[in-house]
Amino acid sequence: MSVVIAQWRGFKAATWLGWQISSNWTQPLLFVIYSVLRPLSAAFILVVMYQVISGNKAGTVAYLAFLVTGVAFWSFVQNGFAGFSNGMAEDRGEYRMLKYVYMSSLNFYVYLLGRALAQLGSAVASTLIVLVIATIALGLPIHPLDVNYPLLIGGSALALLAVVGMAMAYGLLLLQMVDSHGYGELGAAFLYVISGAIFPISVLPGIFAFVASLTPLAYWMELVRRSLLGAHAVRMFPALSDGDVLLRLVVTTAGALLISHLVFTWADRSSRRQGLIDRESNW
Amino acid sequence: MNRPSALTIFLKTIPARAHPRFVGVYRNPAWIVTETLLPLIGTIAMVYVYRALHAPTRYLGFVVLGGVLLAFWQNVIWAMATQFFWDRAQGNLELFVMAPTSLAAILLGMAVGGAYMSLTRAATVLLVVSLVFGVSYSLAGLLPALAVFLLTIAALYCLGMLLASLFLFYQREAWHLADALQEPIYFLSGFYFPVRSLGAVVAGLGSLIPMTLGLDAIRQLLLPGTPQLIPLAWEVLAVALQIPIFGYLSQLSLRILERRARQDARLILRTT
Numbered sequence: 386m387s388v389v390i391a392q393w394r395g396f397k398a399a400t401w402l403g404w405q406i407s408s409n410w411t412q413p414l415l416f417v418i419y420s421v422l423r424p425l426s427a428a429f430i431l432v433v434m435y436q437v438i439s440g441n442k443a444g445t446v447a448y449l450a451f452l453v454t455g456v457a458f459w460s461f462v463q464n465g466f467a468g469f470s471n472g473m474a475e476d477r478g479e480y481r482m483l484k485y486v487y488m489s490s491l492n493f494y495v496y497l498l499g500r501a502l503a504q505l506g507s508a509v510a511s512t513l514i515v516l517v518i519a520t521i522a523l524g525l526p527i528h529p530l531d532v533n534y535p536l537l538i539g540g541s542a543l544a545l546l547a548v549v550g551m552a553m554a555y556g557l558l559l560l561q562m563v564d565s566h567g568y569g570e571l572g573a574a575f576l577y578v579i580s581g582a583i584f585p586i587s588v589l590p591g592i593f594a595f596v597a598s599l600t601p602l603a604y605w606m607e608l609v610r611r612s613l614l615g616a617h618a619v620r621m622f623p624a625l626s627d628g629d630v631l632l633r634l635v636v637t638t639a640g641a642l643l644i645s646h647l648v649f650t651w652a653d654r655s656s657r658r659q660g661l662i663d664r665e666s667n668w
Numbered sequence: 669m670n671r672p673s674a675l676t677i678f679l680k681t682i683p684a685r686a687h688p689r690f691v692g693v694y695r696n697p698a699w700i701v702t703e704t705l706l707p708l709i710g711t712i713a714m715v716y717v718y719r720a721l722h723a724p725t726r727y728l729g730f731v732v733l734g735g736v737l738l739a740f741w742q743n744v745i746w747a748m749a750t751q752f753f754w755d756r757a758q759g760n761l762e763l764f765v766m767a768p769t770s771l772a773a774i775l776l777g778m779a780v781g782g783a784y785m786s787l788t789r790a791a792t793v794l795l796v797v798s799l800v801f802g803v804s805y806s807l808a809g810l811l812p813a814l815a816v817f818l819l820t821i822a823a824l825y826c827l828g829m830l831l832a833s834l835f836l837f838y839q840r841e842a843w844h845l846a847d848a849l850q851e852p853i854y855f856l857s858g859f860y861f862p863v864r865s866l867g868a869v870v871a872g873l874g875s876l877i878p879m880t881l882g883l884d885a886i887r888q889l890l891l892p893g894t895p896q897l898i899p900l901a902w903e904v905l906a907v908a909l910q911i912p913i914f915g916y917l918s919q920l921s922l923r924i925l926e927r928r929a930r931q932d933a934r935l936i937l938r939t940t
Contacts, residue, residue, distance in 0.1 A: 411841050411844070416844075419844050419845075419847070419848045422848045422851070422852050423847065423848065423850060423851045423852070424851075426851035426852040426854065426855040427851045427855075429855055430851065430854060430855045430859075430860055430861070431717060433855075433861050433865050433866065434714070434717060434718065434721070434860055434861045435721060436865065437727075437861045437862065437865050438718070438721045438722075438723045438727070439721070452717075562698055563698075564696065564698050564699070565698065566698075566699075566702070567699070567702030567703075567706065568698075568702060570702075570706060571701070571702050571705055571706055571709070574705075574706060574709040574710060574713070575709060577709075577713055578709060578712060578713045578716070583713065583716075583717050584716045584717050584719070584720035585720060588716050588719050588720045589716065
């Protein structure tokens with residue numbers, strides 16, 4: 386029991402540390418504004434692009450909702466993948482404390498989960514504000530009482546587990562590099578293209594569309610839209626029922642976690658062998 | 669022994685500070701990958717958005733040209749505006765200030781080197797996306813577009829020098845501020861759509877950023893028939909005027925903020 390309590394305390398400390406690192410540079414209100422500016426602008430870029438092409442014709446709201454929901458929920462991946470994987474390099478190079486965490490009695494996975502949770506926490510406000518502003522400004526068909534919350538929360542929990550798992554493996558892989566600045570964003574940018582966040586994955590060329598269909602993100606985006614928009618949702622997988630999409634999300638999440646664990650284990654062993662955990666990177 | 673004049677030192681400082689960037693263009697393969705792929709992937713994502721909307725090919729050209737300037741804007745933000753922030757963290761800023769030269773010359777050197785560095789990245793975006801997605805341009809507008817492009821880059825890096833002096837006052841928040849200057853600027857400058865779509869007020873506000881009018885002018889020249897914000901000649905004139913305006917403001921700001929930074933001991937303040 387004492388081991389569980391110790392791990393729980395470590396988890397809480399890691400979460401608090403992650404939150405402090407990402408937010409203690411300014412006042413909370415300013416932090417929220419900065420966190421919201423980027424996704425909100427990204428959403429409005431897509432809205433204007435769409436309106437330029439569609440010319441405000443009738444029936445355009447459904448596709449606008451497709452774009453806005455994708456961008457709004459992308460904050461979780463941006464923070465949970467790019468922010469978190471960068472955070473591991475920062476712990477090593479900038480704060481030079483990764484080695485101490487590694488040596489402590491706290492399970493490394495537990496520490497990383499705590500750090501990741503802080504990143505995801507800061508995405509919540511961003512997602513909510515983008516959704517609220519866009520819904521009001523564009524008249525999107527999102528009604529809080531009609532949202533399928535179990536599907537939204539269940540699907541998101543699964544997908545974010547996969548995102549954190551992938552980010553852990555990717556972040557540890559990045560420790561192989563002396564200077565991995567920008568690589569977290571690069572990984573997230575690649576996922577952005579194949580996730581179905583801003584366009585249906587069927588638009589992608591064959592091989593990329595196939596890869597996209599193997600990741601949990603496309604199914605998560607589909608579930609997010611179906612749960613928020615109901616019958617108004619533009620569907621990427623019209624032939625699949627909600628249950629089918631959820632099943633695919635479960636399977637791809639399990640696959641992503643398994644592969645992530647294998648990569649993580651290899652990268653971990655390799656880092657220890659090469660002495661990369663406490664490598665000086667002249668941050 | 670003859671001491672070199674202030675002008676000689678100023679002129680020698682520019683290539684001296686630009687040199688590390690010329691060398692750095694190919695020195696760090698890790699940076700080549702990110703600096704090339706980040707704007708490239710971002711551009712490709714927007715191309716697919718237009719494809720999903722069944723937009724005419726002309727709009728793909730819009731995105732490509734936006735992606736080209738995006739590489740420069742990222743360089744201005746991360747390697748100009750925030751540069752003194754990094755230099756301070758690494759202990760270089762105090763050396764620059766103690767050296768018998770001016771920060772203005774150092775900034776100009778950074779701008780020259782940075783522009784060259786971005787050019788190599790932007791050329792990749794232009795070539796790869798244009799070839800892969802079959803985007804074509806008007807050859808007749810190529811030379812004038814190149815001239816407008818050079819004017820835009822000059823104005824952009826003058827703005828970068830202004831931002832660099834302002835960033836002298838930021839600590840850890842510099843990173844977040846630089847982050848916040850990405851998508852909002854892409855939106856205001858109409859990187860991926862005709863800026864005219866934003867309406868007169870927002871587009872007018874966006875025109876304070878040199879890329880906005882420069883990009884609109886380049887699109888008019890290379891993709892004839894695209895919606896224009898204001899007539900081409902006025903756009904070129906406005907961008908040309910922004911060069912001395914931002915240049916002067918950057919020097920003024922640098923003088924004031926350098927003095928204040930000395931008074932507040934911010935030139936050596938470490939944040940990491």
